[in-house]
Amino acid sequence: MYIVLIGYLYVIVMLAAGTGDPAKGIALVVMLGLLPTWLWFWLRRQGQIKRAQKRAEQQQAQIGADER
Numbered sequence: 781m782y783i784v785l786i787g788y789l790y791v792i793v794m795l796a797a798g799t800g801d802p803a804k805g806i807a808l809v810v811m812l813g814l815l816p817t818w819l820w821f822w823l824r825r826q827g828q829i830k831r832a833q834k835r836a837e838q839q840q841a842q843i844g845a846d847e848r
Contacts, residue, residue: 785820792812795812
């Protein structure tokens with residue numbers, strides 16, 4: 781999955797380099813490159829956090845059941 785992200789960012793950087801105007805290029809990289817990448821990482825991290833919390837709750841329930 782990361783190789784797709786790297787390819788996507790490469791295309792965005794090349795697109796920005798072809799604009800000719802540094803301000804437009806930077807805006808393009810930020811809007812089409814950094815923001816979507818940040819959102820993708822943030823969503824994946826939220827899923828990891830939820831799974832870790834669920835796993836911890838299950839472990840606590842298992843420990844509680846073993847003590848009885």
